[in-house]
Amino acid sequence: MSRRKPALTWPRVAAWLWGAVLLACALGLAALLRDGLPADTRLTAMLPEDRQSPLIERADAQLGQSFEDRFVLLLSSSTLNADTHVLAQALTAANGNTNPPWLARLDWRDTDLADQDPRDDLGQYRYRLLTPALRQAIAADGGQSLVEPALRELFSPTGQPQPVTDPFGLLDHWLTFLDAVLAESTVRPRDGLLTLQDDERTYALLIGQLARSPYDLTAQQALTSTIAEFEREHPEVSLLRSGLVFHAATGARQARQEITTIGLGALIGLVAVLCFVFRSPRVLGHMLLPLVGGVLFALPITLLLFGRLHLLTLAFGASLIGIAIDYALHVQCHRAVQGTAFRLRPLLPGLTLGLVSSLLAYLAQALTPMPGLRQMAVFAALGLLGAWLTVVLWLPRLTSPAHPFTDRLSRRLWQLTMPRRRLPPRLATLFAILLVSLVAWQLEADDSLRLLNPSPASLLEQEQQVQRLMGSNTGNRYYLVTAPSEAEVLSRLVALGATLSRWQQDGVSLRYTNLADSVPPPEVQQANLARVRQLYGEPLTTLLERAGLPTRLAEQARQTLHDAPVLDVSSWLATSAGQGQARLWLGATDTRDASEKEPRFAAMLPLTDVDASLVPRLERLAQTREGVSYVDRVERLSGLLGQLRQHIAWWVAAAVAGLALLLAWRYRRWTWRVLAPPLGAILGVLGILAVAGIPLNVFSQLGLLLVLGIGLDAGIFSVEHARRAETWLAISLSTLTSLLAFGLLAFSATPALHYLGLSCLIGLALVWLLVPWVRPPDGANVKEPR
Amino acid sequence: MIRTLLLLLIGLPASALAFTLDDLQARLNQTDALAGRFEQQRHLADLDTQLTSRGHFRYQRDERIVWVLESPIEDRLEFTPDSAANIDDSLGGNQRGRDQVAALLLDLLGGDWQALQTHFRIELSGDARDWQVDLTPLSDALRDRLSEIRIEGGEYLDDLTLHAANGDRLHVRFFDQQPAMKDKDVTP
Incomplete structure (x- = not known):
């Protein structure tokens, strides 16, 4: 369909081809998403599998289930009966208003259970x-x-x-x-209600079974607004709540709030900065084009490769693709300043190196044994590639107005911020050594799971109180018992229970639920x-x-x-009394290799009220028993988070080392000037964290990945175009926009986002401060040192 | 004694009109405490046998009933709304079931129709001198265990019959009933 007048040049064909590829991607994506995004939210889905883990994973999931689908409300007031009726009716009515219902059942009358x-x-x-x-x-x-x-x-x-x-x-x-x-x-039936008793008062109990996921917004909304209204009308009633749905609702509310404050603030800031600099709304569109191209390219291919997408991949991957705005900024700044004299060719080496360096840093993670990390790396790398192609193939072809103000601004900025002097390499080395030793001495790491839990303390307290009153447990600590037969599992459970009950008699604070107490071994x-x-x-x-x-x-x-007849486990679990213990039994587990020694049946023995000092004793007990392992769910997930963090660190370090060799091939003795902004900024962030006593965690480290990507681009361009004011403007804009997009997250109340943002805030500011001090001396250019 | 007479006088006009559950409740609640003798017959359907026991009791409204077996064995049981624990022995069967039966017994003796209405359909027949109340379970769960309860009486509750779903029958006859001093020690 090409017309005769514009010649069928190579770039033109490439641009059309790229358009066709993106169109195919969009169609493919639409086909893939027909049944909704196959998203995965399990944190553990990000983590590597080992031999024991699948069983522990199943045990974890099964023990956590009751906490996920169920919620518990405990009411205490002087007019308990009337208040409980009101609340139960309000919840039932709220359930009637939605279709399909969100509440599967609500137990609160004495006859209900x-x-x-x-x-x-x-x-x-x-x-x-x-x-x-x-x-x-x-x-x-x-x-x-x-x-x-x-x-x-x-x-x-x-x-x-x-x-x-x-x-x-x-x-x-x-x-x-x-x-x-x-x-x-x-739980005792009393006066037509289900009640619980502690030393001081009687609580009425309402147990709800959700018909939808606890993350379902309609369910959250219906439940929390009904309860809020009830609390407004009955201020004298004290209410305790427990269940994932309440934590999820709080998290969602917090996220919504932050999207409107932090998110909107960042967006307004970004638009304002870009409009101020380029004076054209069309340019704004050109800036976003590469991002759209990148995500459109990466999403379907990642889905095809992995089958499903982890939500963390989507969140962090999309942020990493955000680095691609750098490319567009450089092209646009040069074009705005150079006007019709603008050619893409001089920029190409910098753009290409910027892409290659980021690709290397991210693709290094694709080699790790962490499936989630691999996915994230592939997604980010594909996205960057797509964005880069969009910038290189499309942006030069799109006419964009060049306002003279941009040129004036870049000169002004240059004069104001460029230092006369350079940082002597020796001084820089000394600084680096100082920082490294400070980090090595002082910096601590924190991989605790609290980072993933944004719930406020008051809700966590209520949760604990309810769990304690109900004598239930969240299944965070348990023994996993395996044996070749059901009878042997039960015998091992009995032996374990005997030891634990002896400890209890010795005055050890500990509670446990033992399946073998209700199903004695044959x-x-x-x-x-x-x-x-x-x-x-x-x-x-x-x-x-x-x-x-x-x-x-x-x-x-x-x-x-x-x-x-002999009572076996499955008969017991099928009884009305035994249903509640179904979560303790994994049953026959399929083992892949058929060696006879392999355990085939498994059960859990959850532990509660465990004092921290008892943990070593519990671990020792497991070591002395055959087929028994002690699992601390929180501890295990924290350990896995730590592994994730260390893996990222080592693979990125290896990638940077490889990258240094590649950069040395082009920049020779100036290589350090390229690497100084990203590495200096990362070192600076680590140093500041060390001095401030803030431990490093997986999220602050993911933030550092962003700093690395943006810092490398800045370093490369500052060496490639050392004397160009427009390059400095582009670098400044790139750090500023990223600061707005990610740095503002430092003000988030969600711990994960807060740490990510904090790293970006400090790191990006340091990148911007470092670039002028390490740029090559005036009058030199890249070709000379070679 | 004067108090009882007075209450009887107040109760008289009502008995002339239709006798309602409220009237019966008021009647049964006139006495805060009651003492008397009982004869309990338990008919076991599938064995076609009778288990008979005798003794005396003391009932204190809203508080407890003390059940003293004299023959064929000697034993003392105490039922309160909260717990129907056998105060002498801890190896005494299933607590939940006992609690429920004890609570039912206390509700019946006190004519607490409000509490009973949540579980039973209640029908009153007869008049103030000779009344009968039939209770039929509402829920399937309860109907699996109990088919019907019937209480009869005049001034006091005189007969209580529980028909279990499996055909067993518990019949308790109360006699020699007298109002008792509320705060008197309940031990026989």
């Missing part, structure tokens, strides 16, 4: 389930001491005697024992049945005689023992 009688489910297993107290009683005197209580049960008006099926009330004993074992049992169930046979001998006859019941009943009762 008592749908099924556990007797029906567990009745047939009762002869194999003996409480420790009953076991001891039978072992002591054959069970004679149990006759008296059984008699009382027969004649009490509240008893439910079954002289044949269960003359000694074994099932009742077992259910009472289960009440103590199962966490939920602290051999224990066998032994229990033998004891029950003993109990059904002499003691049973005595009982019937004293109650005045016919003794033929004894023979009938003994008949029931003949085919008493």
